[in-house]
Amino acid sequence: MRLLLPLLLVVLSLPVQAALPLDRLTLPPGFHIAVYADQVPNAREIALGAKGTVFVGSNSAGKVYALTDANGDGVADKVRVIASGLKLPVGVAFKGGDLYVSAVSRILVLRDIENHLDDPPKPEVVTDKLPTETHHGWKFIAFGPDGKLYVPIGAPCNICDPAPAHGKLIRMNADGSGWEDVARGIRNTVGFDWQPGSKHLWFTDNGRDMMGDDMPSDELNEITRAGEHFGYPYCHQGDTLDPEFGKGKSCKDYVPPVLKLGAHVASLGMRFYEGNQFPASYKGAIIVAEHGSWNRTQKSGYRVMTVRLKGSKVLSYEPLITGFEQDESAWGRPADVQPLPDGSLLVSDDLAGAVYRVTYRP
Secondary structure (H helix, E strand, C coil): CCCHHHHHHHHHHCCCCCCCCHHHCECCCCEEEEEEECCCCCEEEEEECCCCCEEEEECCCCCEEEEECCCCCCCCCEEEEEECCCCCCCCEEEECCEEEEEECCEEEEECCHHHCCCCCCCCEEEECCCCCCCCCCCCCCEECCCCCEEEEECCCCCCCCCCCCCCEEEEECCCCCCCEEEEECCCCCCCEEECCCCCCEEEEECCCCCCCCCCCEEEEEEECCCCEECCCCCEECCCEECCCCCCCCCHHHCCCCCEEEEECCCEEEEEECCCCCCCHHHCCCEEEEECCCCCCCCCCCCEEEEEEEECCEEEEEEEEEECCEECCEECCCEEEEEECCCCCEEEEECCCCEEEEEEECC
């Protein structure tokens, strides 16, 4: 017995992570969900490195994480902090071996990061000229097919007529030069991706608050040409004028959403699914993480949804994962989705501090 006691003490001294209640989740037949990593506090946007590293930004911990699965078993075997002390480093984007990170007014870059995961370089400033407001100041970022970095600048309010510097999506060169406006009239987009084939940029946009439980809806939008205006703050969900800022305006003057996603669902990260693991009906569909409402009488969102398309036409809008909330109590909040090269899908959860992996086996 005396020989076993020291071992027992060592085991008890290790930190214990409470098991996540994945059995509460519901997915379509054949789909399975498991924990990829559960030590990722406030996990938000996901980006993939060239060598398979999964990078994850965070919305309040000030940290950026690198997740690696060295043995390829579909579970991260190491979680590293590669940057800390940053201001809302929600957004991460990978290009040419470098990891770009959004931090409210700044875009930073960690050079050659996958070769320095254990000794990460000091972040370099790409630009520090973005607005400093933290209200909708966190930023989902991504590189487009044109090689430029796309950066949203949300409205610094629930509802207001923002200055020209806010309420839009911009793009810039990887060195921070050459800023251009891409689209305007956007309240706060925290997710966008380019459609295979058309190369059109699609994005989610969060509707305003304080118009009731069922108004207005979050939006799924498609940009077909540069400079389009999507209505904020004058017109919401393509058909409803704002009670204050809509006076004298017409919704016909603005681009309507392709799909109304539902009021207060807090649609965040979205990606087109191009993998081969899921059934063929998922090919080319959009997977959307809906973070969930914060002030609705009855909660909405808290789920991952699938939007099937034919070109620009929506064929269906249905759940992929539900069960993060039951009986008005939530234990998880999906924040982003990211397909992996093997066709599985990662989902970040900033409430549970985890990243999940969704697979399909008939």
